[in-house]
Amino acid sequence: MPIALHVAASIPLFKDFDEATLAKVAGLMSSRSYLSHDIVMRKGEIADSLGFLLNGKLQVVDLSEEGREIGIHFILPGAYFGELSVIDGQPRSASVISVKLSEVAFLPSNHARDLIFHHPLIAKRLMTHFAQIVRAASNQRTLLSIPNAFQRVFAQLQTFVRESKDGQVIEGLPKQHEIAIMVNTSRETVSRAIHTLMKMNVLEKKGTILIVKRPEKLKQVATVGMDEGENNKT
């Protein structure tokens, strides 16, 4: 099913496009619906298109060597995905599955490449996005070099902190075993580290959100670790 002009206009990557370009792009795209657990893109396949999530929710998943599923991140409405293979022509680096009823628009690879390399606006947006990913990967490498596992958990938690109207919060905290993989420790250590911060009144659980009650303290334990005596289990 081709997509309507106003739908294309709602995609952030196309923001500020003139109407003629937008109409042309919309005419090249097609959309499809996916039920929960459907596979939208499959790791190892050759890229035939760039995807855009119109509504619903997707997850990028990869399998570890032992076949365990590693949930990399979620794709939310408005986002594009599958750009790596469109750009470099290599097979898909991960699979994408739908986690609920979702509608996805696709732009064929050859047209996507035209758009990506020939439109300065798009080139800039994609490269800025890549720059953020590369910076995050670099920060993660620095974080992983912290020898103390508790401090690695604290530093990882610090990266999740966002400003909200209620002050600093952590929303959508990944599962403990996911954090454990990110910072290379056991789930038990993640659990103990978070519990320690709650005991110290640095974090407070409020429904699905963690309130950072003492932002300065979290920053301190993330950057220089915990004082002797604050927690003698580290």
Add this chain to the structure above:
Amino acid sequence: MPIALHVAASIPLFKDFDEATLAKVAGLMSSRSYLSHDIVMRKGEIADSLGFLLNGKLQVVDLSEEGREIGIHFILPGAYFGELSVIDGQPRSASVISVKLSEVAFLPSNHARDLIFHHPLIAKRLMTHFAQIVRAASNQRTLLSIPNAFQRVFAQLQTFVRESKDGQVIEGLPKQHEIAIMVNTSRETVSRAIHTLMKMNVLEKKGTILIVKRPEKLKQVATVGMDEGENNKT
């Protein structure tokens, strides 16, 4: 000192540029020499230029939270560097130092951005480069999720393997403590893992190069681990 047309022409990022564009770019660039240990770019500074190493050798370095130096990677002649800040306008993510007498050419940020976003050839090259970095970061995350430390070392070694005229080899192996940081284990574990592979005749040291004598075996221990009994210390 401005740079000569033939010097600009030798920079891989500018390959296949027409002479007029190349002459214009060369006229906008300037070059500088650095002695060993000089700082070429400083973490946290605002980007004023995109760098190109003409000759010599540079190293991208970052500091861990405790002030330990983390050598990220080397920059070899022909390569560009400092592109993240030029693209996203954020401060430099790491410092760059010269490790021997080096000559660097700089293109001011505003001209570099013009080039990056408005030349499809350059946009494509930069994005392909970013795609490789993002894929490598994603593979590294998968690697780090391997629970067994020995196997993580094997998987990391596997990523260093290159084809050469002598078959599969590992050239420029990072130091053991650097590999230890990459795969989040101790230097001693890295040492034991490499030693085990040598005992099994999978690897053989030849000067500064490691010859992969049994590529299939390395692949096997990297992907499914070592059989019980092959090494009872794991």
